[in-house]
Amino acid sequence: MIRRRVAYWGVGAVALVLLGVAGVGLFPRFRVPPRDFPDIQSSGELRVATEYNGVGYYVSGDTVAGFQYELCRYVEQRSGLKVRISLENNWESCLKKLKDNTYDVLAMNVPVTRESRELLALTVPVTLGRQVLVQRKSGPDDSLPLIRNQMDLAHKTIWVPEGSPGILRLRHLSEEIAEPVYIREVGDYTQEDILYLIAYDEADYAVVDREVAQKGAKLFPQLDVETDISFTQLQAWAVRQDAPVLLDSLNGWIAERFR
Numbered sequence: 001m002i003r004r005r006v007a008y009w010g011v012g013a014v015a016l017v018l019l020g021v022a023g024v025g026l027f028p029r030f031r032v033p034p035r036d037f038p039d040i041q042s043s044g045e046l047r048v049a050t051e052y053n054g055v056g057y058y059v060s061g062d063t064v065a066g067f068q069y070e071l072c073r074y075v076e077q078r079s080g081l082k083v084r085i086s087l088e089n090n091w092e093s094c095l096k097k098l099k100d101n102t103y104d105v106l107a108m109n110v111p112v113t114r115e116s117r118e119l120l121a122l123t124v125p126v127t128l129g130r131q132v133l134v135q136r137k138s139g140p141d142d143s144l145p146l147i148r149n150q151m152d153l154a155h156k157t158i159w160v161p162e163g164s165p166g167i168l169r170l171r172h173l174s175e176e177i178a179e180p181v182y183i184r185e186v187g188d189y190t191q192e193d194i195l196y197l198i199a200y201d202e203a204d205y206a207v208v209d210r211e212v213a214q215k216g217a218k219l220f221p222q223l224d225v226e227t228d229i230s231f232t233q234l235q236a237w238a239v240r241q242d243a244p245v246l247l248d249s250l251n252g253w254i255a256e257r258f259r
Helices: 002-022 037-043 067-079 091-099 114-119 166-177 191-199 210-219 244-257
Strands: 045-050 058-060 063-065 082-087 105-111 127-129 131-136 157-161 182-186 206-209 223-228 233-239
Touching: 037 045, 037 244, 045 067, 045 091, 063 067, 067 082, 067 105, 067 244, 091 105, 105 127, 131 191, 131 210, 157 166, 157 191, 166 182, 166 206, 191 206, 191 210, 191 223, 206 210, 210 223, 233 244
Parallel strands: 045 082, 045 105, 157 182, 157 206
Antiparallel strands: 058 063, 105 233, 127 233, 131 206, 131 223
């Protein structure tokens, strides 16, 4: 009897091990359930990520301001939800946290492209944007001539924030001119941080959003921001592709705001 019980336990243990290793499809892998607008309404809180910069979200004295901040406040007013804003300057981190429901919305200027549409659900456009080259103005002691022709970016090293939409444009440009354009992608650097590097001769070239560049050029007169890298692009907010009700609600509020 004891021997028979031992045999049964042995068979059971082997079966459990096989189930654990193979999975046999009986116990599907745990997946975080999608969080759409009904879940957000139940929680009373809309979780939003945006960038800290001098255009979209910034602090001046004791006042918070910026385009993205004001639009978030409008959504809060119209939705009746508490909009909790987190500041993120790392694109990969934003995508990861959007996917795992840490964030519900990326309230930042996401270019409306085929690549972004494959990855995210985009709202109606919130603004128009363009990527520009940031460089120092030529002076008597500066050996770098101003670049006005994109062809002259061949073999140059261009600094961009990690995950910047400018990366894709620079890759396409490299293919168009059939010459390498070296991309220095830096994490935990904002667009404005990189402007400091150019202004103080720690880097030579960068690509950032035109609005950020123009504001930086007022602070650092030695910067030149007149060379366009991309055409004008539509830019939108982004949500998960499995949040269609949230997307529809945001589209209504954004359209209403800019009507």
